[in-house]
Amino acid sequence: MKEIAELLMVLTALTPLRASALDVDDLISELENTPVFEGSATLSVSLPQSDTDVVYTLKLRSASVPTDSLSPASYLIEWSLPTPMGIADGFTAYFDGNLYRYRDSRLQEYHTAWDSVPFRSTAPGGGVQRSAQFTSLLPQFLGAELRAMSSNPDYTLTLTPETSCNGSKATLLTAERRVDGEKVQERKYFLDPSTCMPLRVVTESNPGSISEQTIIADYTLSPTPLWQPLSEEFLISRYPDLFEKYRESNFRIENMRDTPLPTFALPTTTGDRYLHHRGEAFGSPTVIAIIDPTSGAFNSQLIADVRTAADAASSASNVIFAFTGTDADVVETLTGDAHTGETMLLNANSLARDCGASALPVVIVTDREGIVKNLVLGFNNNLADVVLQSLELLF
Numbered sequence: 001m002k003e004i005a006e007l008l009m010v011l012t013a014l015t016p017l018r019a020s021a022l023d024v025d026d027l028i029s030e031l032e033n034t035p036v037f038e039g040s041a042t043l044s045v046s047l048p049q050s051d052t053d054v055v056y057t058l059k060l061r062s063a064s065v066p067t068d069s070l071s072p073a074s075y076l077i078e079w080s081l082p083t084p085m086g087i088a089d090g091f092t093a094y095f096d097g098n099l100y101r102y103r104d105s106r107l108q109e110y111h112t113a114w115d116s117v118p119f120r121s122t123a124p125g126g127g128v129q130r131s132a133q134f135t136s137l138l139p140q141f142l143g144a145e146l147r148a149m150s151s152n153p154d155y156t157l158t159l160t161p162e163t164s165c166n167g168s169k170a171t172l173l174t175a176e177r178r179v180d181g182e183k184v185q186e187r188k189y190f191l192d193p194s195t196c197m198p199l200r201v202v203t204e205s206n207p208g209s210i211s212e213q214t215i216i217a218d219y220t221l222s223p224t225p226l227w228q229p230l231s232e233e234f235l236i237s238r239y240p241d242l243f244e245k246y247r248e249s250n251f252r253i254e255n256m257r258d259t260p261l262p263t264f265a266l267p268t269t270t271g272d273r274y275l276h277h278r279g280e281a282f283g284s285p286t287v288i289a290i291i292d293p294t295s296g297a298f299n300s301q302l303i304a305d306v307r308t309a310a311d312a313a314s315s316a317s318n319v320i321f322a323f324t325g326t327d328a329d330v331v332e333t334l335t336g337d338a339h340t341g342e343t344m345l346l347n348a349n350s351l352a353r354d355c356g357a358s359a360l361p362v363v364i365v366t367d368r369e370g371i372v373k374n375l376v377l378g379f380n381n382n383l384a385d386v387v388l389q390s391l392e393l394l395f
Contacts, residue, residue, distance in 0.1 A: 022196070023159065024150065024157050024159050024173065025150070027146075027159070027171070027173055027191065027196060028143050028146045028147050028150065029143070030143070030196035031139045031140065031142050031143030031146065031196060031198075032064075032072065032140060032143030032144060032147065033064060033140075033143070034062070034064060034073075034139040034140055034143070034196075034197070035063065035064055036062075036063050036064075036225045036226070036227040037060065037061065037062045037063070037073075037138060037139050037140070037197065037225055038060070038061050038221075038222040038225035038226060038227070039059075039060055039197075039219050039220055039221040039222050039225075040057070040058060040059050040060065040219070040220045041057075041058040041060060041137060041217050041218060041219045041220070042055060042056070042057060042058070042217070042218045043055070043056040043058060043134070043137070043215065043216070043217045044214075044215070044216045044217075044218075045213070045214075045215050046213060046214045046215070047213065048211050048212060048213060054081070055081070055082070056079050056080070056081050056134075057079065057080045057081075058077065058078065058079050058134060058137070059076075059077070059078040059079075060075070060076075060077055060134075060137060060138060061075060061076045061077075061227065062074065062075040062076075062138040062139070062140055063075075063227045064140055068096070068097075070097060070112070070119050070127065070129055070130075071094055071127075071129045071130060072140040072141060072143070072144050073138060073140035073141070074094060074095040074096070074229075074230055075092075075093065075094055075095075075135065075138055076091065076092075076093045076230060077091060077092045077093075077132070077133075077134045077135065077138075078090075078091045079091070079133075079134060088103075088104075090102045090103035090104075091239070092132045092133065092134070092135075093230055093235055094129045094132065094230075095229075095230035095231070096230075097111065097112035097113070097116075097119065098110070098111050098112070098232070099111075099119075099128050099129050099132065100232075100235055101128075101132065102239070102242050102246065105245075105246055106246060106248065107242055107243065107246040107247045107248060108248060108249075109247075109248070109249040109251055110128050110129075111249075111251050113251075113255075114251060137198075137201070137217050139196075139197060139198055142189065142198060142201070146173070146175065146189070149175050149177075154177050154178060154179060155175050155176065155177050156175070156176045156178070157173065157174070157175050158173070158174045158176070159171070159172070159173055159174075160172040160173075160174070162193075163190070165190035165199045165200050166199070166200065166218070168199065169193050170190040170191060170192065170193060170199055170200075171190070171191045171192075171193050171196075172188060172189070172190055172191075173188075173189040173191065174186065174187070174188050174189075175187045175188075175189070183207060184205070184206060185203070185204065185205050185206075186203075186204045186207065187201065187202065187203045187204075188200075188201070188202040188203075189201050190202075192221070195221075197219070197221050198217075198219050199218075199219055199221075200216065200217065200218050200219065201216070201217045202214070202215070202216050202217075203215040203216075232252055232356075236353065236354060240350070240353060243353050244349050244350065244352070244353035247353070247356070247358040248358055249358055250356065250357065250358050250359065250377060251356065252355070252356025253355050253356040253357045253358075253362060253375060253377070254356075254375070254377075255356075256355060256356065256364070256372045256375065257372055257373065257374070257375065258371060258372065258373070259371065259372055260278045260279045260369075260370055260371055260372075261276065261278065261288070261355075261364070261366055261370050261371075261372055262278050262351070262354040262355060263276060263277050263278045263354075264276055264322075264348075264350065264351045264354065266322065266345040266346065266347055266348055266350075266351065267345065267346050267347060268343060268344055268345055268346070269328040269331055269332060269344040269345075269346060270344075274320075274343055274345055276370070278370075279370065280370055281368055281369045281370055282318055282366060282368060282369075282370050283318075283368055284315075284316055284317050284318050284341075284368055285315075285317045285318070285365065285366065285367055285368060285391050285394040285395065286317060286318040286319070286320065286365070286366045286370070287306055287309070287310060287317060287318070287319045287320070287363065287364070287365055287387060287391070288320045288322060288363070288364040288365075288366070289302065289303070289306050289319075289320070289321050289322065289361060289362070289363045289364075290322045290324070290348055290351060290352050290355070290357060290360055290361060290362045290363075290364070291303075291321060291322070291323050291324070291360060291361045292323075292324045292325070292360040292361065293323045293324065293325040293327070293330050293331055293334060294325065295360060295361070298361070298379035299334055299361070300334060301379070302361055302363070302379055302383060303321065303334060303335055305383040305384040305387070306319060306321075306363065306383070306384075306387060307319070307339060307342075308384040308388075309383075309384045309385075309386075309387035309388040309391060310339075310341070310387075310391070311339075312384075312388055313388060313391045313392065313395070314392060314395055315395040316341060317341065317391055318341050318342075318343070319339070319341055319342045319343070320342075320343045320345060321335060321342065321343070321344050321345065322345040322348035322351055322352075323344070323345065323346055323347075323348055324347070324348050324349045324352060324360065325346065325347075326346050326347050327346075328346060331344055331346065332344075357377075359377070359378065361378065361379060362375065362376070362377055362378075363375070363376040363383065363387060365387060365390040365391065365394075367394045368394070373390060373393070373394060374386070374390040
């Protein structure tokens with residue numbers, strides 16, 4: 001009998017969880033503790049006194065991070081919306097105290113390493129990481145929302161173990177909010193009976209009034225949810241054009257010290273191709289100046305100052321002038337004849353992007369192993385002295 005009982009315990013552990021067998025608190029816990037979530041959703045918003053709904057198409061990914069006190073999950077949310085001017089789209093990503101948000105040709109960043117105030121619970125919406133658009137659709141955030149409702153006397157939560165949603169079996173959790181006896185909001189959470197994952201969420205606000213609004217989120221769940229840990233490198237590889245054109249922060253380049261220079265392969269002004277792999281040694285201390293050739297007044301002085309520092313150094317160094325433009329004639333007009341140890345590169349937008357440089361010029365000094373040791377952002381009247389001192393420390 002003991003063996004049979006143990007076997008039944010094992011089989012029970014292996015049986016998929018059924019939401020219909022859980023109470024309200026259990027369902028909330030399952031949503032809060034979702035390890036990994038991946039799916040797509042259609043979000044329809046009905047506007048008061050309008051016959052046309054606003055319909056977003058979403059791709060959602062999230063992973064619980066119990067050790068993160070700022071957010072119940074790391075996430076990547078991608079969205080698109082048809083407009084009279086074409087398709088508008090954007091994304092929001094949060095991980096490890098970093099939030100990136102792109103919309104309307106702006107790539108905004110928030111980093112606790114720079115400023116923790118926007119992430120604090122006292123900030124509007126509980127912090128930028130919690131109030132970002134569409135986060136409330138992620139299961140970990142749904143669970144946190146329901147947890148707050150369960151302790152709020154204005155809400156009544158009701159469980160319907162067996163119902164249907166879009167032709168499939170579902171478990172329904174209804175949250176009704178009343179203020180002074182009047183119903184002001186009702187939310188219906190249709191959950192998969194096997195996994196507790198959301199199938200549909202319907203929100204009705206101010207029912208029966210002129211400001212009545214209905215929001216419906218219909219989910220399509222990935223049968224095999226996967227999670228690729230988020231990082232800035234991952235986001236740059238996923239959205240290279242957005243980081244190149246719309247980045248507004250120098251956060252990454254400020255944090256490049258003591259890290260390898262990224263990989264780049266760029267054409268030279270002589271028609272060759274220059275290739276550097278991340279982690280590859282240069283052989284000598286190297287100065288890389290990333291320059292926008294159209295930026296004007298200080299370019300000639302910057303080039304002269306870098307050359308002055310390299311010529312005055314007590315040992316030989318490499319100098320790379322990397323220009324974001326593609327016109328070799330314009331570059332040659334700026335630089336004149338190349339000095340010994342110099343390389344002139346074109347079309348360096350991707351290098352600026354991968355270094356995280358949102359504004360140019362930028363001067364980077366690396367050691368022989370290609371590790372960044374110093375940075376100068378923008379033009380500096382003491383540039384020659386700063387570069388010379390940086391080089392002398394590396395000989």
